[in-house]
Amino acid sequence: MVEHMDASEHSPHDFDAAYVGTPPWDIGRPQTAFRELANAGQLHGRVLDVGCGTGEHALMAAALGLHATGVDTSRRAIDLAKAKADERRLAVRFVVWDALQLAALRERFDTVLDSGLYHVFDDAARARYVDSLASAMPPGGRYFMLCFSDRQPGEWGPRRVTEDDIRTSFRVGWHIDSLVRTSMDITIDPRRAEGWLAAITRAEE
Numbered sequence: 001m002v003e004h005m006d007a008s009e010h011s012p013h014d015f016d017a018a019y020v021g022t023p024p025w026d027i028g029r030p031q032t033a034f035r036e037l038a039n040a041g042q043l044h045g046r047v048l049d050v051g052c053g054t055g056e057h058a059l060m061a062a063a064l065g066l067h068a069t070g071v072d073t074s075r076r077a078i079d080l081a082k083a084k085a086d087e088r089r090l091a092v093r094f095v096v097w098d099a100l101q102l103a104a105l106r107e108r109f110d111t112v113l114d115s116g117l118y119h120v121f122d123d124a125a126r127a128r129y130v131d132s133l134a135s136a137m138p139p140g141g142r143y144f145m146l147c148f149s150d151r152q153p154g155e156w157g158p159r160r161v162t163e164d165d166i167r168t169s170f171r172v173g174w175h176i177d178s179l180v181r182t183s184m185d186i187t188i189d190p191r192r193a194e195g196w197l198a199a200i201t202r203a204e205e
Contacts, residue, residue, distance in 0.1 A: 015074040030060045031115050033146050033182050033197045038064060042144070042199075045110025048136065050099050051117030055081030055092065061113075062090040069109070071097035100128045103135035112136070112143045116184070118169075119147040119161050130169050134202060141202040142177075146184060151194040166198055175201045
């Protein structure tokens, strides 16, 4: 299987520069909302951390004994994630890959975790992203997504996401099990950012 894809044509942003320092989303631990999912036993089978950054959620899954893969377009982030895996002695596969091209991995994942990726896409890319997810998940596979909410004040940071945005994106071929208000941990504000947590199941084909 190919272990690398040049994602420059498809990536919405070049995030490499952000990882020269510590970007706001790189909190050095799993997001609280995803840690709670893990503690509740919601992660199963083969786990994909899509837009994994420095890998905390893939590492969390691996620490639970699950087969974990993390993909990101940033080579710098993937290198940092691999270093963490080595330091923690966890078996995780980290790959430089485009989230809009998951079909090319030629694998399927039972659980997909998305912390802060969906909200970077414009409308056209969101549609492609949802199709990409569908290609990499079996019926019954579950997608957990954490993103910025339209309740977050100000204009800094990523595009705000509405409840209708999420329901529209996943209206065909998916079942939204839950969509709840939550918050996202960020490095630049101890109050955290307003967010959505979605649990979505891939429907029968």
